[in-house]
Structure formats: C-alpha cells, structure tokens
Amino acid sequence: MHEMSIAQGIMDVVKQEMTKNKMKVLLKVKIRAGKLNAIVPEALQVCFDMLLQDTPWPGAMLEIETIPIKLKCPKCSQEFLPEDQEYMGSIIQAPCPNCGTDIGHEIVSGKELLIEYIEAE
Numbered sequence: 041m042h043e044m045s046i047a048q049g050i051m052d053v054v055k056q057e058m059t060k061n062k063m064k065v066l067l068k069v070k071i072r073a074g075k076l077n078a079i080v081p082e083a084l085q086v087c088f089d090m091l092l093q094d095t096p097w098p099g100a101m102l103e104i105e106t107i108p109i110k111l112k113c114p115k116c117s118q119e120f121l122p123e124d125q126e127y128m129g130s131i132i133q134a135p136c137p138n139c140g141t142d143i144g145h146e147i148v149s150g151k152e153l154l155i156e157y158i159e160a161e
Contacts, residue, residue: 043079046153047087050102051095054158063160066097070157074107074150081106109150115141119148 054069069088073079081104088102112119113136122134135142 043083044087046079047084047091050088050155051091053155055095057158058160061160064096065161066095066100066158067161068101068103068159069155070103070105070159072105072107072152072154072156074152075109076147076150077153079104079106079153105156107149107152110148111136111145112148113139113141114144114146115139 050069050071054066057063058066073081073084084104085102092098092100108121110119110121111134116136116139118136118138120134120137124134133142134145136145
C-alpha cells in the first residue's frame with residue numbers, strides 16, 4: 041500500500057513546516073492528488089490518521105482533492121478528459137473528441153501530488 045509512504049511524506053513536510061513556523065496546533069492539511077497516482081483516498085485517510093496518533097495533533101483533518109486526467113492531442117492540440125478516468129489504459133488510447141486521434145497524447149494533468157496548504161496555529 042503506497043498510501044502509507046505518501047502519508048509519511050506528508051507528515052514529514054507538516055512537521056518541518058510546523059517547526060519552522062513555530063506552530064503548535066495542526067488543524068488541517070489539504071493535498072491535491074492526480075488520478076494517475078492511483079491513490080485510494082480512504083486508504084490515505086486511514087494512514088494519515090494512524091500517523092497522527094504519534095503526534096500532538098490527533099484529530100487534524102486531511103482534505104484530498106483528486107485531479108482528473110487531462111490529455112492534449114498531438115494532432116490538433118485539443119485538451120480533453122478521457123472518458124474512462126478509472127482505467128489507466130485510457131491514457132494510452134483515448135480518442136480525441138475533436139479529431140479522433142487516439143494515441144500519442146501529452147498528459148496535461150493527473151500526475152500531481154502536492155500539499156496545497158497546511159492550516160495551523
């Protein structure tokens with residue numbers, strides 16, 4: 041389960057930022073995770089909550105925003121969302137709604153994994 045290593049990375053950054061900014065109470069962490077990261081939000085939440093148990097911040101919230109896969113057609117430059125966001129093969133062969141080209145698309149979004157903000161006091 042790669043969610044545990046992601047949760048650990050989030051906690052490492054949170055601890056570093058809390059120390060650097062002399063914050064004592066963690067309220068909320070918001071992350072943005074692209075669909076291609078294959079993160080199961082419920083599993084990440086469980087891992088995050090487990091890691092919070094060893095901190096002075098039990099009960100801090102984790103908000104997860106999932107970013108859909110967006111492709112750009114190499115032929116007509118049309119940006120579009122593949123119809124099947126759940127099947128990873130959809131990025132390999134997805135027909136462009138404008139010209140029909142179905143291979144060679146550039147991934148515009150969906151690979152991101154970042155902490156949007158940390159809310160603390």
